[in-house]
Amino acid sequence: MKTSLNKNICISLSLGSTHTSLIAASYENKFAHSSNDDLFSNDKDSSRLQILGAARIANNGAIKKGVVSSIDAVTASILEAIDEVERQSGIEIESVRACIAGTAAQFDNHIETCSIKGEEIRVSDLERVSAAVRNQKPPMGYDFIHMIPSSYSVDGKHGIQNPIGMQGSSLSIMHHRVFYPQADLHNIVRACNNAGVRVQSFAFEPLAAAEGILTKDEKEFGCISLSIGAHLTHAAVYLGNIPVYSKEYPIGSHHITKDLSIGLRTTQAEAERVKKELGKAIEFSTKDANEKIEIGSTDGNTTRFVTRKEINLVIEPRVREILNTIYADLKRSKLITRTSKGIVLSGGGALLSGMALATEEIFSLHARVGMPINIAGATEGLKSPIWAAGVGTLSTLFATIHGENSVFQTEESSGIGSFATKIWHRLKEPFASR
Structure with a gap:
């Protein structure tokens, strides 16, 4: 059985607010030795990542806005994801690159x-x-x-x-x-160690999402990546093929769900359903504004009717708040005028109908919803903006803290590589049952 220590195999672990995701992939020989400029380009002739297996497991809120709230719960979700991906891929997973987020970064x-x-x-x-x-x-x-x-x-x-x-x-x-x-890194490494895997390196989610969806031209000529998660929105700006801005914002699509739950007097589960099936980030037309929609009430036993207009009157202000918050920051940084390739959206929030149109209205830039690019193999379900950060974590940019092909790259970097290694040795104990 192959292991994840094989140089041609990489495992990405994404620790989100609602789900823990794991992807196993192999690098083709041509891909593994290509230059950093070729990675994740949109050139159809370039080599691709071969996806060997993937799993997305609910973690029951074990990570809140990037901060671990229960090491045991995070460990349990990692173990469940590992078991599923090992079954799919036939690989024994021993090490991972961990994609992490958090407003304290x-x-x-x-x-x-x-x-x-x-x-x-x-x-x-x-x-x-x-x-x-x-x-x-x-x-x-x-x-x-x-x-x-x-x-x-x-x-x-x-x-x-x-x-x-x-x-x-x-x-x-x-x-x-x-x-x-450091304390937050310690808790993440501890959870991984308890699951029997070692952290090779970290990927900051704003950058990981960008690496997963941006084309070579977008990174070269200037582009904004916005990944709208459940509790956080991850923003990155690339200019001249390198990141110059990466920041987390403590607001996301869950806030839209919460607003709907309160505004429509229904459960959060029902509010989530309404958001996904009927919600619009921006009002397209008024012809169906008065259409009656049946929804469940807060007691879960009765139903009531609301109009599409009532639903959109709740959703649109929150969408505008999310986008305006980021727009104001980027405007202060004087980066918006330098991003000629516009904005690429990812994350679960990008699936809300009309999100690209709302983004264009706020930023006055072209916007599109991005899907993970240059992947092949077991890709069923991965061609979704939800998987952008997980696929992006597989980029060789995150092989070390210094980035691929850097003159600074060492066998074991003096920063987080050694930090994770020290925790691995200090906390190493009989692993949780697998």
């Missing part, structure tokens, strides 16, 4: 600069920049989970891919850094 775009000692830039200058990056310290109580580099700059001239041999006095590189609370 922070990001910045840090520029590291070193002076050049000779007349020309040499490998030793790149090594000094690399060492400076590895020696960076996150804020107290946090650990880096990503340090993704962009191109180099020489004496303020940007966009340089390989500066060796160039003349200059200073060498700089910007990298997108994401840091996450």
Whole structure:
């Protein structure tokens, strides 16, 4: 039996607010050795991920807005997902990349600069920049989970891919850094360890969702990825093929369900059904506004009638609040005018009818609903925006904290790689029964 430690096999574990998802995939040889620019491109001739198995298990709210509320419940959901994917794929799962979220995470775009000692830039200058990056310290109580580099700059001239041999006095590189609370990382690693799997690396959900759905052109020429989850909305912005913005917002599609439950005086289960089957993010027309819809009452035994207009009068303000909150942030960051490829939506909230139209109205940018791209094999059910982050976590961008093909990449990074390893050894004990 193959194991997940095989270099051509990768396992992504997504820990969401309502579900725990697991995907097993293999890299084709051509895919495994392609450059980072080719990963998840929209080129039909490029290699694809071969999906071997996938499972999506309800976790009963064991993770609330990215924070573990019950390690045992998270462990149980991971074990159930592992059992299902092992059955489908014939792989023994021993390690995972964990996709995580949380509003306590922070990001910045840090520029590291070193002076050049000779007349020309040499490998030793790149090594000094690399060492400076590895020696960076996150804020107290946090650990880096990503340090993704962009191109180099020489004496303020940007966009340089390989500066060796160039003349200059200073060498700089910007990298997108994401840091996450140590205590929250500990709890996630602990839950995985209890399930008998080791965390290889982490993927921040805004970036993972973007990697799963954005094409090469969208990442190169500027695009916003919005993944609307149950309790969180995950936003990322790509410019020049690298992320420059990744942030969580504590509002999502569950808030629409809650509003419907209160506004229509019904149960949350019934409100969720109404949202999925009848809800619209934006009013398309008024011709069926007065159509009567039968819904269950709060007691679960009786029914009552509401109109489509009443339903939409509850949904649309909340949708606008979600989108306007993110729009205001991105406008302050002056990023909206640089995203010529518009907005790509994913997550369960993207399935709400009219969400792309509502997004276009708020942002004045083209918007589309994104599906995971460049996957083959056992893809039944995965071609949905719900799976964007899970598929994106399989990107080699998340192989280490520094990103694929980075000059900073080491066998075991000084950041989260060693952090997870230390927890693995410290907490290692007889694993939960599998």
